[in-house]
Amino acid sequence: MLRYFTAGESHGKTLLALVDGFPAGVTIDEEPINFELKRRQGGYGRGGRQRIETDKVDVRTGVWHGVTLGSPIALEVVNRDYKLERMEDLERPRPGHGDLTGAVKYLGSIRGVLERASARETAVRVAAGALAKQLLAALDITVFGYVTEIGKEKIKPVDASLDELRKIRDESVVYGLDLARDEAMKQYIDQTGKEGDTLGGIIEVRVDGLPFGLGTHAQWDRKLDGRLAQAVMAVQAIKGVEIGLGFEAARRPGSQVHDPIHYDESKKNTPTLGYERPTNNAGGLEAGMTNGQPLVIRAAKKPISTLAKPLASINMETKEEESASYERSDVCAISAASVIVENVVAFEMATAVVEKFGGDSLEEIKARHELFLKMAAER
Numbered sequence: 451m452l453r454y455f456t457a458g459e460s461h462g463k464t465l466l467a468l469v470d471g472f473p474a475g476v477t478i479d480e481e482p483i484n485f486e487l488k489r490r491q492g493g494y495g496r497g498g499r500q501r502i503e504t505d506k507v508d509v510r511t512g513v514w515h516g517v518t519l520g521s522p523i524a525l526e527v528v529n530r531d532y533k534l535e536r537m538e539d540l541e542r543p544r545p546g547h548g549d550l551t552g553a554v555k556y557l558g559s560i561r562g563v564l565e566r567a568s569a570r571e572t573a574v575r576v577a578a579g580a581l582a583k584q585l586l587a588a589l590d591i592t593v594f595g596y597v598t599e600i601g602k603e604k605i606k607p608v609d610a611s612l613d614e615l616r617k618i619r620d621e622s623v624v625y626g627l628d629l630a631r632d633e634a635m636k637q638y639i640d641q642t643g644k645e646g647d648t649l650g651g652i653i654e655v656r657v658d659g660l661p662f663g664l665g666t667h668a669q670w671d672r673k674l675d676g677r678l679a680q681a682v683m684a685v686q687a688i689k690g691v692e693i694g695l696g697f698e699a700a701r702r703p704g705s706q707v708h709d710p711i712h713y714d715e716s717k718k719n720t721p722t723l724g725y726e727r728p729t730n731n732a733g734g735l736e737a738g739m740t741n742g743q744p745l746v747i748r749a750a751k752k753p754i755s756t757l758a759k760p761l762a763s764i765n766m767e768t769k770e771e772e773s774a775s776y777e778r779s780d781v782c783a784i785s786a787a788s789v790i791v792e793n794v795v796a797f798e799m800a801t802a803v804v805e806k807f808g809g810d811s812l813e814e815i816k817a818r819h820e821l822f823l824k825m826a827a828e829r
């Protein structure tokens with residue numbers, strides 16, 4: 451079973467991901483992982499912290515001469531802004547954070563909760579996802595995410611083709627969505643920041659090259675739609691997940707939702723195995739299994755919780771009403787979130803690949819992948 455855990459505090463010494471069950475024989479390149487980390491740091495609207503950090507991965511275990519051993523892989527991203535020991539507690543919990551609930555639950559400090567709840571931790575989730583992408587790439591599976599909406603503004607052209615989507619994605623590489631080129635969007639974020647307010651948005655992730663049959667209908671906790679929803683929903687500030695048409699499907703009659711099935715023998719050697727679907731409203735998943743179509747998943751990110759013009763809160767010492775604490779904060783982190791969601795989706799897809807094709811080595815996975823494609827094409 452492929453899985454991972456993370457450890458680390460936002461202003462602690464370091465961040466760690468422990469990836470367990472990763473197959474042997476995958477050549478690991480740190481450069482693409484660092485590229486994803488750089489993308490995650492980008493985007494217009496982020497606060498001062500990103501000028502301090504330059505995230506780099508250190509693959510600490512599980513790799514020998516650049517190739518995975520099948521043993522646990524520890525990934526480390528060191529915090530340059532390590533100052534936790536000198537930091538004070540907050541007195542006034544910030545609405546939208548775990549400050550109040552966590553301090554009550556753990557009978558402890560707000561600082562102790564926020565340091566772990568912070569999205570800084572996603573640096574190592576991205577590192578784990580970028581590692582998983584190197585396994586997926588060996589099977590020609592590609593994952594890419596992009597921002598489709600910021601606040602009330604739409605970015606994605608309606609009914610964009612795959613090429614157009616790739617272009618949006620390519621333009622967003624490294625700098626997050628390159629909003630510096632979109633003056634209107636930049637002004638929207640600047641204006642919102644000046645008003646002491648923050649913005650969220652919508653992200654779409656698309657996975658291409660998936661074989662039929664990842665995930666299963668047979669048990670609730672192995673259904674791929676459910677597992678993806680958990681991985682995406684568990685990203686800080688994500689409040690909604692949709693697959694394919696998502697909520698829109700509920701508003702349409704069945705004839706305008708379900709994707710008809712045709713057969714075209716000339717496409718027998720593509721991921722569809724020749725079973726062509728003129729639409730992909732299901733977003734590539736039916737009954738918790740991939741159906742040969744690209745996977746399409748969307749996530750809604752709420753606006754950043756810490757407001758420069760703070761909301762009402764309580765001083766937990768005096769119980770007097772006071773404004774919430776304000777610490778340096780992002781105004782809009784939707785581009786970073788798109789990189790995070792992309793990478794957590796990549797990790798989940800890799801777990802499904804390992805589950806379907808067996809896990810000890812890449813060579814074995816590739817052989818079984820090929821065999822399955824051949825057998826399935828004859829089905």
Ligand SMILES: Cc1cc2nc3c(=O)[nH]c(=O)nc-3n(C[C@H](O)[C@H](O)[C@H](O)COP(=O)(O)O)c2cc1C
Nearest residue numbers: 547567568569686687754755756779780783786787
């Ligand atoms: C990339 C990214 C950056 C974030 N930056 C901030 C920030 O600077 N300030 C803040 O208050 N919240 C920020 N958040 C959101 C909080 O981490 C999150 O809202 C909080 O931990 C509460 O968790 P929940 O929103 O999932 O319930 C960020 C989230 C993401 C995904």
Ligand SMILES: C=C(O[C@@H]1CC(C(=O)O)=C[C@@H](OP(=O)(O)O)[C@H]1O)C(=O)O
Nearest residue numbers: 497499500567568569570777778779780
């Ligand atoms: C540090 C990152 O994001 C942070 C996420 C975050 C939060 O509360 O989630 C709060 C801010 O951190 P700080 O309190 O140090 O200014 C963000 O910058 C990062 O993504 O690398």
